[in-house]
Amino acid sequence: MEPTVCLAQxxxxxxxxxxxxxxxxxxxxxxxxxxxxxxYAFCRMIDDAVDEPQRSPYTIDELEQHFYRLDQAADHFIWPSLRWLFDTFPLSKKPFFRQMEGQRRDLSFTHYETMEQLEDYCYLVAGTVGEMLLPVLHDQPDIQVIEAGIWLGKAMQIVNIVRDVGEDQSRGRRYLPLELLARHDYTESDFNMGVVDERFQHLVQELDTLSRSWFARGLRGLETYPASSAFSVELAASFYAAILDEVKAANYEVYKKRAIVSSLNKLKLYTNIKMKYTLVSEVNDSNAVSL
Structure with missing residues (x-):
């Protein structure tokens, strides 16, 4: 396949x-x-291989095997796309393998006991994405910038966990650790029945606070990024943090309803953040109307 075609896919x-x-x-x-x-496309394929194997062109093991032998992998647009990626930017393969490790964990480890276990999982499936993106978004990321990128990924994963409580429950997974449930007098039986009450609200509020503290760590050092990269990173973080606001607006009903940030609210966030980035081109301004 032509690289331009693969990248378009x-x-x-x-x-x-x-x-x-x-x-x-x-x-x-x-x-x-x-x-x-x-x-994103490759991480999506890794996730789908575990969560929706019937729709995935590869199993997680097949993806890992092809990635090991990337120079020989064929028959899907992702392989020439990845070869282009590694030829163009100084990425390491290690975060990609750790990402696969984290997604594979969902096949066997589905009920969490401690917050430490949850944070480790957040690193594997999302902090690693920060490690993947940094050589693309930043010209010379130092250890502080890399750590910030990891915190940002982990913050976003906490948002995912809050947003997807009901979906994960239907898949037989409980990412909300027993340690957290116990702190709020919320039982596994309550979780299984999808109880939303004051105890559950306080539980989610604790995760909200945790996620926002990780977002704050993740946005440190933005001034060292190219302006366009800093703008995109801050915009992505704001879109994700806004999901927590939608959860609160829905009275924390996350078992039956998936929180979604409206296009109008995304446009408002874009407008507010864009005001901080005068170096972003005017072409991008004209694109904003399609948000």
Missing amino acids: CEAMIQKGSSSFYKAFRYLPSPRREAVYVI
């Missing part, structure tokens, strides 16, 4: 799979923009 995947990430990162200049799309 990666863009189609992020556009379909995550409107928040697509709308945040499409303002990047090329080739940073296309690189983010490739990373």
